[in-house]
Amino acid sequence: MSRKKLLTLLSRADDVGFLQMLWATYVLQSENPAPASRYIKHPKDAATPDPASSYAVRHWELDTLATLVLTTEKAKPSHGKNHYLRTDVWDAMATVVTLLHDLEEGESGMKITPDNVLQEMSRIAQRQFHWQRSYFHPEGIRRALYVYGHEDAKAYFQEKYGVSLDDFTMTCIMLSVEFLSRPWIMDSKFKPLKDNTTMFSKVLGIVSRPVVGIRKEAGQLRALMTQLIGGMWRHAYLPSILRRYPLVECRGEFIAPIPTLLIYRATAGLYYDFIADDAKSLLKTADKRFETYIQELVPAYLPNLEGLPEILIGTKKAKFLTPDVLVRSGGAITLVIECKATKNTFAAQFAHDQIKGGKRGTDQLCKGVVQLWRFFSAVRRGIYVENPVAPEARGMVVTMDNWLLFDTFVRESILQQAAIDAAKYPEILEQDRKPVIFCSAQDLADTLQESNEAGLYAAIDAASGVKYAGWDLIGILRDLGLSIERKPFPFNMDDVVPWRKDLPN
Numbered sequence: 001m002s003r004k005k006l007l008t009l010l011s012r013a014d015d016v017g018f019l020q021m022l023w024a025t026y027v028l029q030s031e032n033p034a035p036a037s038r039y040i041k042h043p044k045d046a047a048t049p050d051p052a053s054s055y056a057v058r059h060w061e062l063d064t065l066a067t068l069v070l071t072t073e074k075a076k077p078s079h080g081k082n083h084y085l086r087t088d089v090w091d092a093m094a095t096v097v098t099l100l101h102d103l104e105e106g107e108s109g110m111k112i113t114p115d116n117v118l119q120e121m122s123r124i125a126q127r128q129f130h131w132q133r134s135y136f137h138p139e140g141i142r143r144a145l146y147v148y149g150h151e152d153a154k155a156y157f158q159e160k161y162g163v164s165l166d167d168f169t170m171t172c173i174m175l176s177v178e179f180l181s182r183p184w185i186m187d188s189k190f191k192p193l194k195d196n197t198t199m200f201s202k203v204l205g206i207v208s209r210p211v212v213g214i215r216k217e218a219g220q221l222r223a224l225m226t227q228l229i230g231g232m233w234r235h236a237y238l239p240s241i242l243r244r245y246p247l248v249e250c251r252g253e254f255i256a257p258i259p260t261l262l263i264y265r266a267t268a269g270l271y272y273d274f275i276a277d278d279a280k281s282l283l284k285t286a287d288k289r290f291e292t293y294i295q296e297l298v299p300a301y302l303p304n305l306e307g308l309p310e311i312l313i314g315t316k317k318a319k320f321l322t323p324d325v326l327v328r329s330g331g332a333i334t335l336v337i338e339c340k341a342t343k344n345t346f347a348a349q350f351a352h353d354q355i356k357g358g359k360r361g362t363d364q365l366c367k368g369v370v371q372l373w374r375f376f377s378a379v380r381r382g383i384y385v386e387n388p389v390a391p392e393a394r395g396m397v398v399t400m401d402n403w404l405l406f407d408t409f410v411r412e413s414i415l416q417q418a419a420i421d422a423a424k425y426p427e428i429l430e431q432d433r434k435p436v437i438f439c440s441a442q443d444l445a446d447t448l449q450e451s452n453e454a455g456l457y458a459a460i461d462a463a464s465g466v467k468y469a470g471w472d473l474i475g476i477l478r479d480l481g482l483s484i485e486r487k488p489f490p491f492n493m494d495d496v497v498p499w500r501k502d503l504p505n
Contacts, residue, residue, distance in 0.1 A: 067222065295309060310322045342400070
């Protein structure tokens, strides 16, 4: 019943007005709600950024509603009076959000069983957690621009779009600020954008689609993702067209229904620009740069640790590379890291069968585990002799994206497959199969920022135990009572955002 009511309302909603209502809700519940009051009549208490407020609308709900309104067929006008959804009053927003809640809860009741509840927790985490951390975060911005912003990628981007990658990221991030004060723009008030109208226009062309065009692309994306995940079984897990095109154009003006997605598009969303067949080599370079990023990240927070790069080891007949990063402490290797920059796709996050949906990525994670075990075997057999390796040395697979959030099911499947694959290498004995944990780059950075060396290793050791199965590393560190005062961000951002001085306050 709630589904029919919700879709009926959306079929009677003007897309432009509805997207403006989403923008007004986003800004109304920001630190500066005043600009939204001109566009939506609302109760005083609705203007709050407090997530515990009874009026709170989550950003992931705004994203879901954007997809729904853009993929719902519009009601055909009939003779006589026609009813349309008013999009300038809070009651309309409250009504559609309530119906969305009812729809999602109803679907959860029908779909969640004791057998799949753990997988469902992972899907919920994948939908929500990235929204709970600001996209305007130095580590996330630097990681994306360092990995994807190498010289060959910059040259490709310039050739493809006629605008530099630096100008693209600058424009998107500045616009994300500008859209906090007004819903529609034709030109920018910020001098770097106002002084270069050609560049500004080209960036708008990359990140926007007209209303008709974005409806078409949203429908195509929803259909494709429905096929990839084996049927769209939950309205909570709809694909987001706004991540690729965060702006919508109407009559020469542009709106960002969820302004923060401009930052996403300019950082992690750069992946969209390098997935064409003629850019595959650029992603391979990005993979190598991710390894270097992790190699530099660890000692940046913990200077007593060294990050050593991979080297070729083995016999003349069977040479292979060590894991990507060997962390040395006091002259001995104490942490061995394999890095995986594989994209965490929509299918990997939300498919009925997450193992099948994310097979390309989970295969890579499995290879990472086997590579770590091969290294520990090489140490035991005296093949790796360049540095002493501590008996308690740990194994870790670090991912570019947040794979395996709140997950135990897929994680266990990966380790089981790794054990099968490791049998192909008879030199890997049971004693070489040390516990391996999985950790995202974001989680590793957060943990490094709040830990000393002893705390880091205690959290890693605990992560492989049953008690903390599915936990993120920073959560384990805090639960152990080993979190320390957060250290300042250790990198100079000027190497990836040379235009930072031009950012508005």
